Amino acid sequence: METRRTSDELGEIKKGPWKTEEDEVLIKHVKKCGARDWSSIRSKGLLQRTGKSCRLRWVNKLRPNLKNGVKFSAEEERIVIELQGQFGNKWARIATFLPGRTDNDVKNFWSSRQKRLARVLQSSPPPSQPPQKSQKTLRESPAIHKVPPFEAPKLSSSTDGESSVTSPKTLSSSSSYWYQFEYTAFPKEENSCNQPPHPPSLQDFHHVPPPPPPPPFDTQDIFNQLADPNFYAVFGQGGTSDMLNFPYVLPGGDQGESGGSCGRDESNDAVIMEPNTFMDDFPMDMFDQIEPLPSPSEW
DNA sequence: AACCGGGCCAACCGCACCCAG
DNA sequence: ACTGGGTGCGGTTGGCCCGGT
Numbered sequence A: 001m002e003t004r005r006t007s008d009e010l011g012e013i014k015k016g017p018w019k020t021e022e023d024e025v026l027i028k029h030v031k032k033c034g035a036r037d038w039s040s041i042r043s044k045g046l047l048q049r050t051g052k053s054c055r056l057r058w059v060n061k062l063r064p065n066l067k068n069g070v071k072f073s074a075e076e077e078r079i080v081i082e083l084q085g086q087f088g089n090k091w092a093r094i095a096t097f098l099p100g101r102t103d104n105d106v107k108n109f110w111s112s113r114q115k116r117l118a119r120v121l122q123s124s125p126p127p128s129q130p131p132q133k134s135q136k137t138l139r140e141s142p143a144i145h146k147v148p149p150f151e152a153p154k155l156s157s158s159t160d161g162e163s164s165v166t167s168p169k170t171l172s173s174s175s176s177y178w179y180q181f182e183y184t185a186f187p188k189e190e191n192s193c194n195q196p197p198h199p200p201s202l203q204d205f206h207h208v209p210p211p212p213p214p215p216p217f218d219t220q221d222i223f224n225q226l227a228d229p230n231f232y233a234v235f236g237q238g239g240t241s242d243m244l245n246f247p248y249v250l251p252g253g254d255q256g257e258s259g260g261s262c263g264r265d266e267s268n269d270a271v272i273m274e275p276n277t278f279m280d281d282f283p284m285d286m287f288d289q290i291e292p293l294p295s296p297s298e299w
Numbered sequence B: 001a002a003c004c005g006g007g008c009c010a011a012c013c014g015c016a017c018c019c020a021g
Numbered sequence C: 001a002c003t004g005g006g007t008g009c010g011g012t013t014g015g016c017c018c019g020g021t
Helices: A007-011 A020-033 A038-043 A051-062 A074-087 A091-095 A103-123 A131-140 A161-165 A179-184 A219-226 A229-235 A266-270 A286-290
Strands: none
Touching: A020 A038, A020 A051, A038 A051, A051 A103, A074 A091, A074 A103, A091 A103
């Protein structure tokens, strides 16, 4: 019958996999209080988890509309690839473009992809080798190359960073891009928790993050700076999807899609890999350039 | 059938930032 | 102006699963 929590009790921090009961408690809390006050969950003795842990669990697994257990679609892959090239490892930012995906999802997807690419590159023959063998490895990692073209939101180098990314219309046909849409699933219940300055509706949580500032240059600039076409060839994003114009990669009809709507500079398709030189041109030290890829904003 | 390696995923950790007191 | 708590984010790790040998 003890309602007070001693510091010892509070000190017991549970780690590891979450149980269903814990999830239920957490969901209840969010319904009641909104997705905030994470630390109060523990201080109230509801769960022996840290606030961080609770938040993470909510964000990554319990939030409504998550695409749990759903593999990344080809389009999502392209979005990630493209945006990673523009934002760098800003997973949370990238995730805002992928409804139902979390930063963790994106991060995991990317790291898997990196590993896969690393393996492909390692097992790929030196540049002098014939491409045939390489094609086998390509087949083994379809996600790497068989990604239909994607028209990324062009973060035009306009100084208006906010609006540049807030125009997701350029991104993909299907979806809205901001988190807030995900929080409409829970009807707001009574708020017995600390009242925030504004009603703690779930829709308020993560109200639209300020769109990222534009990179100082667009992807093509980045590309030019790296001066390594193969980087983009392998990572499948290259400032423009046009770089993926490998006959065996894309069905011919798709590539030009250039969704046009984003007003991209059509001259960006300057670099087109020749199919028969693709693997030939793999630089063995390619990952030396890839690894330290900083966020564009840091360049 | 057993073993092994790779892929995937959930969760933790540390750092940075923000904001209220 | 300073400080501490809360939160967000990116990196990393460990475990499970699955397919290939």
